[in-house]
Amino acid sequence: MNAILLVEQTLNGLQLGVMLFLLAAGLTLVFGIMNMVNLAHGSFYMVGAYLTVAAANWTGSYVAGVVLGLAGTLLVGIVVELVALRTLYERDHLDQVLATFGLILFFNELVAILWGRAALFASIPAFFSGHVEIVANLRYPLYRLVILGIGLAVALLLWYVVARTRLGMLIRAGASNRTMVAALGINIRLLYTLVFGFGAVLAGLAGLLAGPIYAVQPGMGELILIQVFVVIVIGGIGSIRGALVGALVVGMVDTMGRAFLKPVLGSIISPTAAEAAGPALASMLIYLLMAVVLALRPQGLFGARGN
Amino acid sequence: MRAHLRLIVVIAGLALLALVPAIAAALNQPFYIDLLRRVMIFAIAALSLNLILGYGGMISFGHAAYLGIGAYAVAILSHHGIHNGFLQLAVAVGASAGIALVIGAVSIRTSGIYFIMITLAFTQMLYYLGISIEEYGGDDGMRLPRRSEFSDLVDLGNPVSFYYLVLGVLIAFLYLSHRLVNSRFGMVIRAAKSNEARTRAIGIAPYPYRLVAFVIAGAMCGVAGMLLVNHTNYLTPDFMHWTRSGEIMFMVILGGLGTIGGPVLGAFVLLLLEDLLSGWTQHWQIILGPLLVLAVLFAKRGLAGLLPGARRDD
Numbered sequence: 001m002n003a004i005l006l007v008e009q010t011l012n013g014l015q016l017g018v019m020l021f022l023l024a025a026g027l028t029l030v031f032g033i034m035n036m037v038n039l040a041h042g043s044f045y046m047v048g049a050y051l052t053v054a055a056a057n058w059t060g061s062y063v064a065g066v067v068l069g070l071a072g073t074l075l076v077g078i079v080v081e082l083v084a085l086r087t088l089y090e091r092d093h094l095d096q097v098l099a100t101f102g103l104i105l106f107f108n109e110l111v112a113i114l115w116g117r118a119a120l121f122a123s124i125p126a127f128f129s130g131h132v133e134i135v136a137n138l139r140y141p142l143y144r145l146v147i148l149g150i151g152l153a154v155a156l157l158l159w160y161v162v163a164r165t166r167l168g169m170l171i172r173a174g175a176s177n178r179t180m181v182a183a184l185g186i187n188i189r190l191l192y193t194l195v196f197g198f199g200a201v202l203a204g205l206a207g208l209l210a211g212p213i214y215a216v217q218p219g220m221g222e223l224i225l226i227q228v229f230v231v232i233v234i235g236g237i238g239s240i241r242g243a244l245v246g247a248l249v250v251g252m253v254d255t256m257g258r259a260f261l262k263p264v265l266g267s268i269i270s271p272t273a274a275e276a277a278g279p280a281l282a283s284m285l286i287y288l289l290m291a292v293v294l295a296l297r298p299q300g301l302f303g304a305r306g307n
Numbered sequence: 308m309r310a311h312l313r314l315i316v317v318i319a320g321l322a323l324l325a326l327v328p329a330i331a332a333a334l335n336q337p338f339y340i341d342l343l344r345r346v347m348i349f350a351i352a353a354l355s356l357n358l359i360l361g362y363g364g365m366i367s368f369g370h371a372a373y374l375g376i377g378a379y380a381v382a383i384l385s386h387h388g389i390h391n392g393f394l395q396l397a398v399a400v401g402a403s404a405g406i407a408l409v410i411g412a413v414s415i416r417t418s419g420i421y422f423i424m425i426t427l428a429f430t431q432m433l434y435y436l437g438i439s440i441e442e443y444g445g446d447d448g449m450r451l452p453r454r455s456e457f458s459d460l461v462d463l464g465n466p467v468s469f470y471y472l473v474l475g476v477l478i479a480f481l482y483l484s485h486r487l488v489n490s491r492f493g494m495v496i497r498a499a500k501s502n503e504a505r506t507r508a509i510g511i512a513p514y515p516y517r518l519v520a521f522v523i524a525g526a527m528c529g530v531a532g533m534l535l536v537n538h539t540n541y542l543t544p545d546f547m548h549w550t551r552s553g554e555i556m557f558m559v560i561l562g563g564l565g566t567i568g569g570p571v572l573g574a575f576v577l578l579l580l581e582d583l584l585s586g587w588t589q590h591w592q593i594i595l596g597p598l599l600v601l602a603v604l605f606a607k608r609g610l611a612g613l614l615p616g617a618r619r620d621d
Contacts, residue, residue, distance in 0.1 A: 102599030109593035280439035
């Protein structure tokens with residue numbers, strides 16, 4: 001019985017991990033290349049979820065909803081980059097944090113105006129619903145496995161693009177020395193817009209995948225965004241490999257903490273004390289982890305750049 | 308000359324604030340006392356953040372933590388039947404300073420984006436701690452059993468005397484920050500912000516100075532938290548929500564980084580604007596958001612830079 005719970009929670013942890021990775025990949029690229037802190041990254045997650053639900057309801061087809069949702073998120077990402085964020089790349093982090101904080105307020109309110117403050121219902125498409133029996137007596141939702149698969153596929157694709165293509169070479173070059181890349185005649189602004197739009201699409205993908213599991217509502221992006229920041233800080237800012245490792249670690253630690261911390265604590269201290277301390281400690285666990293990592297290794301596990 | 312002009316502006320502003328209860332009474336609008344009291348409490352919080360953010364260059368994205376600690380200190384004591392305001396003040400200041408010491412000791416070792424994130428992470432920890440302690444209201448928060456009692460000195464139940472208490476604290480803290488940033492200690496903090504390598508070269512390690520500034524700012528914000536929970540009469544973990552940290556930070560930037568009066572001005576403009584917009588439409592954030600973006604993009608030196616007596620050189 002306990003082994004089944006362990007397998008189930010491991011899968012849940014991995015699934016949260018790949019979800020975090022989809023968001024972290026874009027955020028860490030934008031940070032590594034443009035040196036830009038984008039708090040509004042969570043807004044793309046929200047926009048992706050909303051646009052997909054709206055488009056799926058409008059067309060009546062989940063697949064069309066996904067395609068339109070992703071295209072819409074790409075468009076929103078590029079417009080935001082062109083209108084507001086482009087001028088912020090040269091500013092210090094303080095200005096970036098504040099301006100993107102303003103964008104969060106704007107997007108949350110815009111979504112509330114268009115679709116209301118109540119959570120929207122996002123359905124799992126028929127071909128992904130149902131359960132799979134992985135091991136005996138463990139029936140796991142197919143949809144969560146699909147998320148896992150998509151996340152891993154995106155990680156593989158990202159690795160291929162960044163490590164094996166010309167575009168990836170430019171991205172890596174831009175991260176290590178953007179002045180030099182610009183001097184070599186690369187249109188760095190276009191590259192920036194491209195990377196930003198790409199990051200927005202990944203965030204939108206995470207949002208539309210998350211829709212049926214978590215609630216689709218205004219402000220959904222911020223809740224996960226702070227966890228994503230923990231991920232990229234642990235993994236090392238600017239590193240995609242770090243984002244993957246950090247995301248899986250954070251996903252596992254968070255899930256395992258919530259599932260097992262209370263019973264484990266209960267066997268050490270008194271059960272009533274564990275009843276109170278367990279959930280508190282579980283939700284603080286990833287932040288503790290981040291503080292420890294930063295104290296021991298300030299540039300993160302795979303830090304591509306210092307400060 | 309400039310310094311004089313500046314002082315006159317500040318004194319005129321404070322004098323105007325002192326007249327508010329009388330004006331509100333004359334207009335029969337007691338609501339204004341309440342509104343401006345809240346604004347002044349946030350001005351105190353912004354003032355304290357400015358010490359480390361504006362003068363010390365430490366971008367703390369978790370300053371709301373101390374607002375929460377001050378508030379929780381008062382509410383927890385009150386929950387257990389201790390209503391003595393002086394004792395509550397001592398605990399609020401002590402707890403905020405102590406936690407700021409721990410957070411600062413770890414955070415100040417890092418810099419740049421890592422500092423922003425680690426201060427945010429610590430505040431999130433406290434926020435979730437607040438949410439999960441059911442005894443003190445948990446997620447929903449709890450009513451403050453009774454307001455802090457300062458024997459016969461001041462009655463917080465009386466809106467006007469509470470108003471003047473907040474104004475008094477604000478003035479005292481304005482003076483305190485003025486003395487602090489112009490002392491030798493303040494010079495070191497500012498020197499470390501503008502050029503850390505040179506500061507080290509003349510034989511001063513910035514770390515202990517930064518840490519002390521961080522603790523002072525935390526303790527001052529703890530006082531704001533104590534006032535805030537007395538003002539709302541309700542304790543909620545939302546005092547520590549990260550958007551609250553963002554708001555306080557924005558007050559500082561809007562008013563003008565590294566100016567004594569700037570954060571107070573920023574608090575007034577932001578909160579009065581919020582009040583104005585929310586009276587106009589429930590979707591006021593859709594206007595406020597882009598305004599924040601525009602303010603960051605175009606008003607680099609904050610509103611204090613527009614006032615008479617502002618320095619023109621930097």
